[in-house]
Amino acid sequence: MMHEFNMELSSQEEWSWLVAIDLFLGGLGGGLFLLFQNLDLPPVTGLLSLGLVILGGLVLLAELGHPLRAWRALARPQTSWISRGMISVFVFIIAGLLYIAPSFSVFSWLPWSPTSSGGRALGVVAGICAFLVTLYPGFVLSASPSIPFWNSPLLPVLFFSQSLLGASGLVLLLSPFGFDGQALQGFFSLAALLIVANFILMTIHLWTLKRSGLAAREAVSLFNRGSFGWTFRAGVVLIGMILPFIVVVWVPSAVVLAGAFILVGSLLFRYCVLKAGVYVPFALI
Amino acid sequence: MLQDLATIRKLAGKLRERSGIPVVESCARWCETYTQVAQWSLGEGERFEFMPAQEETAMETNKKTVAGKNGRPPRWGMVIDLKRCIGCQSCTIACKVENGTPPGIFWMRVLEKEEGKYPLARKLFLPVRCNHCSDPPCVPVCPTGASYKREKDNLVLINQDKCIGCRACIVACPYQVRFLAEDSNGYYGEELTPYEAKSYQKWQPRTVQKCTFCVDRIDGGLEPACVQTCPTRALVFGDLNDPESELSKLVRERSHFQPRAELGTDPSLYYVT
Numbered sequence: 001m002m003h004e005f006n007m008e009l010s011s012q013e014e015w016s017w018l019v020a021i022d023l024f025l026g027g028l029g030g031g032l033f034l035l036f037q038n039l040d041l042p043p044v045t046g047l048l049s050l051g052l053v054i055l056g057g058l059v060l061l062a063e064l065g066h067p068l069r070a071w072r073a074l075a076r077p078q079t080s081w082i083s084r085g086m087i088s089v090f091v092f093i094i095a096g097l098l099y100i101a102p103s104f105s106v107f108s109w110l111p112w113s114p115t116s117s118g119g120r121a122l123g124v125v126a127g128i129c130a131f132l133v134t135l136y137p138g139f140v141l142s143a144s145p146s147i148p149f150w151n152s153p154l155l156p157v158l159f160f161s162q163s164l165l166g167a168s169g170l171v172l173l174l175s176p177f178g179f180d181g182q183a184l185q186g187f188f189s190l191a192a193l194l195i196v197a198n199f200i201l202m203t204i205h206l207w208t209l210k211r212s213g214l215a216a217r218e219a220v221s222l223f224n225r226g227s228f229g230w231t232f233r234a235g236v237v238l239i240g241m242i243l244p245f246i247v248v249v250w251v252p253s254a255v256v257l258a259g260a261f262i263l264v265g266s267l268l269f270r271y272c273v274l275k276a277g278v279y280v281p282f283a284l285i
Numbered sequence: 286m287l288q289d290l291a292t293i294r295k296l297a298g299k300l301r302e303r304s305g306i307p308v309v310e311s312c313a314r315w316c317e318t319y320t321q322v323a324q325w326s327l328g329e330g331e332r333f334e335f336m337p338a339q340e341e342t343a344m345e346t347n348k349k350t351v352a353g354k355n356g357r358p359p360r361w362g363m364v365i366d367l368k369r370c371i372g373c374q375s376c377t378i379a380c381k382v383e384n385g386t387p388p389g390i391f392w393m394r395v396l397e398k399e400e401g402k403y404p405l406a407r408k409l410f411l412p413v414r415c416n417h418c419s420d421p422p423c424v425p426v427c428p429t430g431a432s433y434k435r436e437k438d439n440l441v442l443i444n445q446d447k448c449i450g451c452r453a454c455i456v457a458c459p460y461q462v463r464f465l466a467e468d469s470n471g472y473y474g475e476e477l478t479p480y481e482a483k484s485y486q487k488w489q490p491r492t493v494q495k496c497t498f499c500v501d502r503i504d505g506g507l508e509p510a511c512v513q514t515c516p517t518r519a520l521v522f523g524d525l526n527d528p529e530s531e532l533s534k535l536v537r538e539r540s541h542f543q544p545r546a547e548l549g550t551d552p553s554l555y556y557v558t
Contacts, residue, residue: 014452014465065450065465065491072429072449079425082453086428143426145548146459279461282396282411282544 009218012147012277018063020271023137024166025056026089027159028266030133031167033096037127039186041171042178043103049167050096053133057089081143085136092129099123134163137270147277148216154205155273161201162269165194169244169262172255184255188248191262195245199237219278232272240265360419360439361498362525362553363512364532364541365412369519372397372410376511376520380414383499383510385484387466392496393511412520414511415462415496416544416552417441423454423463432493439553440498448492455493459545460552463495498522525553 029052036046061067074090076083099122101107103114112118138156145151168191175184206223209216223232239261247258372395380386380393393414400407421441424432431447432454434440455463469490471481488494499509507513512522523530528537532555535541539557546552 010461012456014455063451065452066448069429069447069449072431072447073451074428076425076428076430080428080453082426082428082451140426140453143422143453144457144459145422145550146545147456277456280459280545282413282460 009215009278009281011219011222011275012144012279015063015274015277017271018059020267020274022056022060022063023159023270023274024267025052025059027134027137027163027270028166028170028263029053029056030092030130031163031165032170033092033130034127034134034164035167035171037123037130039190043100045171045174046096046100046103048170049130050093050100053089053092081136081139085133085140088129088132088136092126092133095122095126095129099126131160134160141273141277144277146215146280148212148280149209149219149273149276149278152205152208154201154208158198158201158205158273161194161198162266165191165198166263166266168194169259169266171259172248173259173263175255175259188252188255191248191258192245195241195248195262199241202236213280215278215280219276222276222278223272228272228275231268235268236265236272240268357526358437358439359524360526360553361417361503362523362532362555363498363509364521364535364555364557366519366521366535366539366557367410368558369517370395370410370412371517371519372408373516375514375516376412379510379514380496383502384487384497385481386464386488386494387470387485388472390464390466390494392462392464392494411556412511413460413462413544414554415441415498416460416550416554417498418553419551420549422457422459422548422550426453426457428453438503440500440503441495442497442500443493443495445489445492445494448489450491450493452493459548459550463493465493466490 029049032045032049032052035041036043036049061070064070070086073083073086077087099114099119102110102112102119112122114120114123135156138159141147141150142152142155168187171187172191175187206220210220222228244258244261244265247254247261374395377391377394380391384392386392393412396411396413398409398411400409417440419439421432421434424434424441427433428451429447429449431444431449433442433444435442450465452465455461455465466488467490469477469485471477471485477485499507499511502509508522509520512520521532521535523532525533525536527533535557536555541555541557543552543555
């Protein structure tokens with residue numbers, strides 16, 4: 001990366017699409033597992049959630065400078081949110097697999113079931129880790145003190161709610177494969193609720209930053225100009241929120257489309273958050 | 286020949302002790318180069334050896350400093366006199382030469398900013414580099430412990446064998462002074478010059494690198510290359526824990542600020558104005 005020799009405002013350029021995809025897949029997997037556990041979804045959705053988190057981890061490996069050293073990232077849970085996230089991912093995959101496995105006939109010989117006390121304990125561990133998997137990216141970003149757009153306690157909440165929204169979008173997308181009408185009706189309401197909640201949270205975040213310092217204002221103004229502005233307004237807001245809201249409320253027959261829209265918006269949301277990482281510039285006092 | 290060189294080194298050492306003029310350091314560096322040339326002129330199996338008087342003195346000085354003048358370990362720091370900085374980028378080049386950083390990466394650089402309009406326009410300069418903070422945001426975010434603070438003298442360093450290249454520290458650093466070289470290409474492409482082949486051993490591609498305050502030189506009792514090179518003596522290096530050091534006096538006597546002090550990172554770098 002070429003570094004400039006001037007004191008202008010600049011955005012971080014280290015994390016881009018690959019990290020956005022990792023955050024998207026990880027959040028989607030974690031959120032889907034939480035929905036699977038709490039809304040009695042078919043076991044295959046639990047398995048899918050594990051697959052998504054594993055896929056996200058593989059994408060993250062591709063982003064690392066030295067993927068073969070990735071095991072070292074487990075070494076600093078006392079201070080590093082990346083380390084905590086990696087541990088959560090590992091424990092989630094192991095506990096989640098053990099929790100789900102007896103639901104499939106191939107593994108029916110296992111001495112526990114999801115409803116036994118051992119199975120329930122595994123489910124609790126997997127659930128807590130899934131929650132952490134959806135939450136930790138927000139904490140990783142908010143640990144950057146000189147990027148005001150990220151350095152906010154609202155960011156982990158936003159990432160969590162986006163994870164749930166993405167997961168509900170995935171459920172809507174997969175709805176033709178084995179959901180009855182009654183269950184689906186509940187997901188319409190959930191998706192609509194999550195869209196509204198995400199919209200409100202995002203508005204609060206942007207509105208607060210618009211009234212903050214120079215770098216924060218610059219980050220918010222990025223959302224209103226150029227191709228990046230279009231990515232946010234058309235991708236995150238229109239495709240990711242407004243259109244799916246209209247569909248789930250008024251055109252339920254096109255629910256698959258709404259699911260796809262939500263997923264596109266959810267991915268672009270991660271990308272936009274990463275690209276809006278504007279540093280507070282050096283100042284001569 | 287040997288006698289002559291030894292005499293030069295002794296004289297350089299004495300001059301440096303008395304005057305502290307950086308040019309004497311340059312003389313010592315010239316002697317090192319001369320030694321290298323002398324070594325090349327010898328046949329196989331013969332070894333040209335002498336311990337430079339100047340380095341002996343500096344190393345002894347360093348050992349004394351490390352022991353601590355007031356019972357406290359040193360906290361290496363730097364004062365940058367913005368009234369003296371003329372934006373010549375000598376420090377930038379000296380850092381490149383000393384540390385052999387790859388193309389596009391500058392561990393030390395001088396930022397420029399134009400202010401005002403003609404005829405009242407002026408240019409401001411701000412040398413920036415790792416501030417070796419007492420409470421560095423880059424260290425706790427590192428998931429492997431590769432970024433660490435050396436307890437004996439407060440230097441923030443990177444263990445490149447542990448770094449996985451996740452870039453979390455680059456993003457967390459408020460001063461944007463951590464870098465990652467995507468490859469080990471030199472200024473002339475994949476084939477490195479002999480100088481690059483040697484100097485690139487200081488870092489690994491796809492791991493994070495940054496200013497170390499020239500830790501090898503400090504451990505050897507020398508000042509960082511940028512400080513030694515600065516023609517206007519805008520950069521002053523020393524022990525912030527020693528109230529008698531030149532930089533402690535500058536901080537005491539002159540108006541100053543620490544970069545982004547509001548973040549609570551407590552940088553070991555002061556700008557005096």
